[in-house]
Amino acid sequence: MAQMSLITGNPSKYIQGVGAVKEIGKYTSVLGNKALVTGGRTALSVSQEAIGESFRAHKVEYVVERFRGESTRTEIDRLVNIGRENKVNVVIGVGGGKALDAAKVVSFYLETPLALVPTIAATDAACSAQAPIYTDEHAFEKLIIRPKNPDLVLVSTDIIAKAPVRFLVAGMGDAICTKFEAEACRKSSIINFHGGSAGESAFYLARWCTDTVLEYGVEAKKSAEQGVVDEVLEKVVEACVYASSVSFENCGLSLAHGYLIGFTGLKETQQYLHGEIVGFSTLAHIVLEEHPKEVMDKVFRFCYSVGLPVRLADIGLKDASRELLMKAIEDSRSKIEWLHNEPFPVTSEMLYEALITADRMGSELINRER
Numbered sequence: 001m002a003q004m005s006l007i008t009g010n011p012s013k014y015i016q017g018v019g020a021v022k023e024i025g026k027y028t029s030v031l032g033n034k035a036l037v038t039g040g041r042t043a044l045s046v047s048q049e050a051i052g053e054s055f056r057a058h059k060v061e062y063v064v065e066r067f068r069g070e071s072t073r074t075e076i077d078r079l080v081n082i083g084r085e086n087k088v089n090v091v092i093g094v095g096g097g098k099a100l101d102a103a104k105v106v107s108f109y110l111e112t113p114l115a116l117v118p119t120i121a122a123t124d125a126a127c128s129a130q131a132p133i134y135t136d137e138h139a140f141e142k143l144i145i146r147p148k149n150p151d152l153v154l155v156s157t158d159i160i161a162k163a164p165v166r167f168l169v170a171g172m173g174d175a176i177c178t179k180f181e182a183e184a185c186r187k188s189s190i191i192n193f194h195g196g197s198a199g200e201s202a203f204y205l206a207r208w209c210t211d212t213v214l215e216y217g218v219e220a221k222k223s224a225e226q227g228v229v230d231e232v233l234e235k236v237v238e239a240c241v242y243a244s245s246v247s248f249e250n251c252g253l254s255l256a257h258g259y260l261i262g263f264t265g266l267k268e269t270q271q272y273l274h275g276e277i278v279g280f281s282t283l284a285h286i287v288l289e290e291h292p293k294e295v296m297d298k299v300f301r302f303c304y305s306v307g308l309p310v311r312l313a314d315i316g317l318k319d320a321s322r323e324l325l326m327k328a329i330e331d332s333r334s335k336i337e338w339l340h341n342e343p344f345p346v347t348s349e350m351l352y353e354a355l356i357t358a359d360r361m362g363s364e365l366i367n368r369e370r
């Protein structure tokens, strides 16, 4: 059999900087001349004026339709129909992970190019080709994989800096897992999301992603709290929005996102963000893999210092029964193979024990720091 090829995917263009959104007309006009712009209420309120102005300057017609908050089959069908009725030939998603995911799926069904404008840095969604669809009850249903990564990702760092800092912190939670999941996938020789193997540069970027957040995350949070865009914030936004997203697709996902899939289906976790849950799952991930003490200390301390969850209670699972946690683990196993992307067999019992140990270590850290 021929050796598996190295395959790397990227958005066609990634643009990040203060006021970047003002350039959207210029970069969209080469993709299409009739756009469906969709995003949440807040996301549209902070960007719609600049988008409209830029579209008018570059002769891109557009319709705006508010995204209703969940990337469910019902919502996707509604947006696809609006796109069809208006004969759009490019889709623009504006907002956080769910809005960007919905725009990806809508463009998949409409078979149009896709431009994404993240207005928060909360997840690893912006640069990837894939997006989940959820049931009307918020449980994970399936992944839709577009044949291409987004054609354009445009990040206005000034908008990111003005958003509530909780989102940036969640983005850090979603980014710290990157190198650990990538290394697990490398050791278990998985096929990446593009159907090939990851190259050395992909693993380098995954390491850069996690290490950058661990090193500069605390400082970046301070900048964001003051609404200041500086070099440190730009670097951490690049790690959370670009590197985290590209790396998971090129290198693969394992335990941290595997846990997430199960947790997503529990009503107890509904008020927590993707990146907050992944942040805690990362702790269980490194516990299960038995990383050296100094690595564990660094990651636990980092999570604690930026306000990411370090206990089950911090993601709504205080006093969660063994049955409930096992249910989440089994649910994930039945839906996705990521929990098996380790170079050794992983049992449900091991996954459960790692959650409990991470929770205990997090509680001990809090008690020590008090």
Ligand SMILES: [Zn+2]
Binding pocket: 123, 124, 174, 257, 274, 278
């Ligand atoms: Zn993620």
